[in-house]
Amino acid sequence: MLTVDVEKRLDSFMLMAKFDVAQGVTALYGSSGAGKTTIANMIAGLVTPDRGRIAIDDMVLFDAAERINVPPHRRHIGYVFQEGRLFPHLSVNANLHYGRYMHGVASDNAETQRIVELLNIGHLLKRRPGALSGGERQRVAIGRALLMKPRLLVLDEPLASLDRRRKLEILPYLVRLRDEAHIPMVYVSHQAGEIVRLASQVVRIEDGRVRAIGGLELLDVNPSEMVY
Amino acid sequence: MFDLSPEEWTAIHLSLRIALVATIGALPFGILIGYLLARKNFWGKSLVDSLVLLPLVLPPVVTGYLLLISFGRKGPVGAFLDQYFGIVFSFRWTGAALACAVMGFPLMVRAIRLSIEAIDRRLEGAASTLGANRLWVFATVTLPLALPGVIAGMVLCFAKALGEFGATITFVSNIPGETQTISALIYTLTQVPAGDAAAMRLVLVSILLSLAALVVSEQLARMAGARIHGE
Numbered sequence: 001m002l003t004v005d006v007e008k009r010l011d012s013f014m015l016m017a018k019f020d021v022a023q024g025v026t027a028l029y030g031s032s033g034a035g036k037t038t039i040a041n042m043i044a045g046l047v048t049p050d051r052g053r054i055a056i057d058d059m060v061l062f063d064a065a066e067r068i069n070v071p072p073h074r075r076h077i078g079y080v081f082q083e084g085r086l087f088p089h090l091s092v093n094a095n096l097h098y099g100r101y102m103h104g105v106a107s108d109n110a111e112t113q114r115i116v117e118l119l120n121i122g123h124l125l126k127r128r129p130g131a132l133s134g135g136e137r138q139r140v141a142i143g144r145a146l147l148m149k150p151r152l153l154v155l156d157e158p159l160a161s162l163d164r165r166r167k168l169e170i171l172p173y174l175v176r177l178r179d180e181a182h183i184p185m186v187y188v189s190h191q192a193g194e195i196v197r198l199a200s201q202v203v204r205i206e207d208g209r210v211r212a213i214g215g216l217e218l219l220d221v222n223p224s225e226m227v228y
Numbered sequence: 229m230f231d232l233s234p235e236e237w238t239a240i241h242l243s244l245r246i247a248l249v250a251t252i253g254a255l256p257f258g259i260l261i262g263y264l265l266a267r268k269n270f271w272g273k274s275l276v277d278s279l280v281l282l283p284l285v286l287p288p289v290v291t292g293y294l295l296l297i298s299f300g301r302k303g304p305v306g307a308f309l310d311q312y313f314g315i316v317f318s319f320r321w322t323g324a325a326l327a328c329a330v331m332g333f334p335l336m337v338r339a340i341r342l343s344i345e346a347i348d349r350r351l352e353g354a355a356s357t358l359g360a361n362r363l364w365v366f367a368t369v370t371l372p373l374a375l376p377g378v379i380a381g382m383v384l385c386f387a388k389a390l391g392e393f394g395a396t397i398t399f400v401s402n403i404p405g406e407t408q409t410i411s412a413l414i415y416t417l418t419q420v421p422a423g424d425a426a427a428m429r430l431v432l433v434s435i436l437l438s439l440a441a442l443v444v445s446e447q448l449a450r451m452a453g454a455r456i457h458g459e
């Protein structure tokens with residue numbers, strides 16, 4: 001279980017967040033500028049909170065009082081960014097294995113095969129990221145985060161840069177991922193439609209504060225009216 | 229007309245060797261300083277920036293003289309290197325390489341710094357979440373992405389070193405077979421009667437070498453660019 005209890009001042013903006021993430025998918029939901037991405041970055045270690053504590057089970061990642069701050073490369077948290085952030089100078093295959101290799105995770109052909117098939121990226125392996133469509137890029141980014149065997153997967157608006165058709169193309173992969181990978185996931189989004197399909201728990205963020213924690217009833221739109 | 233004399237061949241060979249050693253020797257420092265100037269904020273940064281650029285604006289003869297009084301056998305740095313490492317710069321071809329490296333350094337650092345500044349730092353953040361520590365991030369993301377700039381910097385330094393004259397001749401003189409580069413030999417030939425034909429031959433060689441360096445650099449930069457933005 002991931003426990004987050006952090007504070008961070010960014011210029012005139014004060015961010016305070018306290019919530020737990022159990023198994024399954026937890027959505028950080030709120031409008032843009034609410035502070036969702038900053039929270040995701042703090043979980044991954046890319047942004048350091050001013051105060052608070054972040055832990056996965058009994059492993060402390062950050063504790064201001066204890067002066068613990070595990071650097072991102074030792075947190076073992078898979079992070080899928082909004083824009084993919086694939087390495088442009090490496091092939092898709094090298095991108096996929098980058099995290100696995102850096103973490104010293106032994107190569108596991110069956111597992112690789114399973115992830116490549118799950119995300120349907122087998123035909124892309126020899127290409128460069130520059131030659132991929134937006135949707136393909138995001139699938140590779142998801143695969144790259146999965147292959148390092150993360151203890152938690154953070155997805156920051158992974159569909160936001162895609163048009164509607166591409167979103168509909170990727171959502172089923174995310175659903176399969178949730179059902180098959182058994183890794184707790186934090187899903188950052190301002191799109192109720194995506195969250196309805198994926199998440200069971202919703203943390204609603206407004207103006208840098210957690211406004212409510214609960215189920216899908218916290219979403220702004222009636223789920224039955226969803227277009228996805 | 230195009231029979232090069234042994235003396236001329238020696239000068240050409242020496243010029244290439246000096247320029248190559250100067251470029252390769254300057255490279256690690258160029259990458260280090262370029263990275264620091266692009267990424268770090270530290271006390272005295274603008275001073276370091278100015279010092280690096282200084283050889284570009286100083287009269288080369290001044291740079292050469294400063295090298296002579298510091299790296300000469302009696303100079304503080306030169307005496308130390310001679311005593312403890314047996315490295316002598318004064319009136320050796322190694323000194324010419326040092327002078328060329330110093331003169332080419334500003335161009336090299338500038339190219340590397342600009343290319344590092346242009347890198348999308350979010351890619352480095354992504355690499356760190358994927359388990360790469362700072363050194364690995366640098367080696368597998370920063371440096372490969374800065375490669376076109378590194379190559380450009382090397383070529384600029386090499387070209388500058390090939391053409392260097394003032395600092396070299398002030399620091400290590402104009403000794404045939406040791407420090408007499410193409411430029412120095414051309415200068416010598418223009419000072420003697422009947423040296424015109426030989427000087428002209430070397431001028432043509434200089435032009436050819438410079439052109440070749442440009443063509444090779446264009447090619448390398450295109451290959452490196454294709455590697456990064458390739459499809």
